[in-house]
Amino acid sequence: MDQDGSALRQNNGRADRQASLSLSLRLEGVEVQLGGRVVIHALSCTLEAGECLGIIGPNGAGKSTLLKAIVQLVRYRGRIWLGDEPLERLGQDRRARWLAYLSQADRLSWPLAVYDLVALGRQPYRRGWRWGEDLSETDRRAIEEAMRATDCWSLRARSLETLSGGERARVRLARALAVEAPVLLADEPIAALDPRHQLEVMTLLRAQTQAGKTVGLILHDLTLASRFCNRLLLLQQGRLIALGSPAQVLSPEHLRAVYGIEALMGSVQGETYILPWSLF
């Protein structure tokens, strides 16, 4: 980690060692209006430093909008703090290095080579004109690490248009990991993955938090949410319904009230599984 720091300092000419930083993200009364409609109602919560917070809720609950507000893509009222700094005043350069964001939309304009796409995650560390391939050693190491972690190093020379949906999802995740930001926000990162890769990616994200990263994820798979997230945040129609441990949040009452479903629940090896079973 210390080595990281010195390399980054060289890279930026400044002393922020974000790769080894562990930051919390605190929302204070964040309210979002889109087209005159309130999409998020004054919401306050904290992503603790080094935790994996799962954001769950039915379609249209405002999960994606919440992430977009945090990365300053939509306007909001209220305050967001990253560590002890107000996010709004961070400036886009530092925000880009501290907050990595993986959107839901999988629309890539040009069929870049996989490696080139992941390398875009290193752009926040670069200044000015860039025509050539001027990746530093730190950049290369970060790119390779991110690609190996997401199991797409072997795809590096392939063109994006030759990849399957799952492979693309992993490549996009590698792009977000390559930023090496202390906070990672991902909008349904495992939606397109097969079961094996879902488990792999969740394990990987969990490992990121053990290294001190703060991770916020939007998920639909309740079992994976329960098993891999430290805490869950349940949203419904823009309101926070519950925030707490998976066991507290994923109660049968909540599932009925919010999703309108009955679920089969049980536990295997001390971990809970939740199987949506019937309509309520």
Added chain:
Amino acid sequence: MRLPGLHLYATLGIALVFLSLAALAIGPVPLGVGEVIEGLLGTGPETHQLIVREIRLPRVMLAWLVGAALGMAGAALQGLLRNPLAEPGILGISASASLGAVMTLYFGLTLLSPWVLPIAAMLFAWVATLLLWGLTRAGADQLTLILAGIALSSFASALTSLALNFAPNPTDAQDIVLWLLGSLADKGLTELWFGLPFVLVGLGLLSSCASALDLLTLGEEEAHSLGLNLRRLRARVVLGAALCVGPTVAVTGTIGFVGLVVPHLLRPWVGFRPGALLPVSALGGALLVLAADLAVRLVPTAREPMLGVITALIGLPFFLSLLLGRRQSWD
């Protein structure tokens, strides 16, 4: 990792040098390569020096300038709009410049001074640019920008047609039509100096957008999260494209297809990276316009065919074969 097609730069550069030498050698007075080089260096006979340096070289350099401007503007707009169909004409800047030029032809103002036409064209291009630039500053999104460009373009074309419609006599109408087709004939150093400063600033401005355009590949949201200021990028590309296209149209008339076809042809060779495509498209554009101008001069017709027509005729087969080739690889 691989370099951004160093051999691509080399290939295009060498081709450009060879083609330029050919363009300097070929003409009513054919010269050998040795004579051309002597003429350039100012060591050969005076007539050769005159032909090479005063007549042919300015035209060759103008072809470079126009081609580079159109090629890079096309590449930047395709990158910004994330659409391979975008071209310098899409923002309505070239149509507006044309309208300015056509107005001076229509009202016979070109008789006053040879500068009236290019200056009017530039002014009209600037009005259009300021309008679009204002829109981007006001936070217009991609679609608004395209729609505004199309509206502007249609409006300018309608007025141009009106001028043709009401042209006081057939020769005026013919002047207008011929000008609209674009040509480098009888253009020289004055035109080059007129366009050069604007185009250089435009090329610089567009080049500075390279890494921002790369980021935009990820889509607007993720690009924003990586520090891209989309509003500023739009303003810069609009301004840069206008600086490239405005003076080009003012000096040579509309030369179509270069800005569309050159980036499209070269994109696979730079690994589809919009940033790396910019300088390569400038080189490719220069190459295409030079080749087309050479073809114009070589065709043994009583009257030189117009350059704008030839760029389309040369570009089209390439374009079609490329499209068909890609279709097959998709199947």
